[in-house]
Amino acid sequence: MNSTGGVSPDGPYREEFSMPSVLAYHRPESLDEAQKLASQINTVLIGGGTLVIPEVLSNPTNEAVIVDLQAVGLSGVSSELTDGQNSVKVGAMTRLSDLIENQEIPTLLQELSTKELPSTLRTQATTGGTIADRNGESILLSGFLTLGADIEINGADWIPLSQLLQSKSIEGIITAVKFQVPSPQSKTSFQSVGRTPMDTPIVSAIGISGSKGKPQIALTGVAEVPVLINEVADLENLKPKSDFRGTSNYRKHLASILYFRVAKEVRI
Structure with a gap:
């Protein structure tokens, strides 16, 4: 295969695509300044940018005002x-x-x-x-x-x-x-099921033994946000959405299995 150096054999070409319109980029140096900027319409706050920047790029019709928080001093x-x-x-x-x-x-x-x-x-x-x-x-x-x-x-x-x-x-x-900070006597457990060990878990359960004997257990992959399971009955009320990795019933089944595994491990 002969290289054309990025130019079509038929001559230069232009690929048509849309880019988001960034109206302004700000890098405030104080929290007060950041709050004032954040009150503007269409403001997008970024820290590391790993989540927000891809979202901004995927919405080319949006006009964004970027407020970068890296210089505000919120680390440590x-x-x-x-x-x-x-x-x-x-x-x-x-x-x-x-x-x-x-x-x-x-x-x-x-x-x-x-x-x-x-x-x-x-x-x-x-x-x-x-x-x-x-x-x-x-x-x-x-x-x-x-x-x-x-x-x-x-x-x-x-x-x-x-x-x-x-x-x-x-x-x-x-x-x-x-x-x-959990006490040295506390027990913790993390259980998950995923397609591979490196993938984001389809469902996971995280637990820690409580000071009064009742563990705190939270689940991922069963709702729009992670959820605390305060009682076993809460498992029946879960209504996870189906996707290509698993149906709603499958996720609910995994949630129950992982919950009881974690509960057993963190029980004092």
Whole structure:
């Protein structure tokens, strides 16, 4: 085969395609500035850009105002001891790769972070972006849910992640996530079923033993967002959507099997 250097043998040609119209790009250096910019119409907030940029590119008719949060100063991991309970606060711009390497992060979240995305994307993807995406198949998000995490909005207000996941939209900028560190006596478990070990699980279950003997167990792949299963009866109320990887009934069947596996492993 002879190379034509990217030019058709019949002469130069132009491939017609549509690109999204980016009206403006901003890189604020303070949270106040970022909040003011975020209030504009058609604003798109980006952290690592692994989730948002592909979405922007897939909607060529949208006119986007990009607000890049990388210079706002929302990264880092810190811990504090309150009433004998150790908690960890993770800045929204903290990369998933940093969660894996930071010793303040519980082992459960470190392991889930390694499975969340390919290694090439974990150095770009942010904790806040993962939360904001509210993907029903995100095992890291499910891990935060299992730990009873709270989410900081605009650097001031805290709301439970479980509440955020049920809201129609996120009002404001996610600035941090905070959760209590499991005690050394706590048991954790992660079970999943996927087409291959490297694929995003079709369904997964994540659990941790509770301080009062009742475990916290969350599922992915059974709803629009990860869900906590508070009672066994909740399994019957699941209505997962079918796709090419599995029917609704198949996903529901997997959810039940994985739930009981995890419940058995984390039972004290």
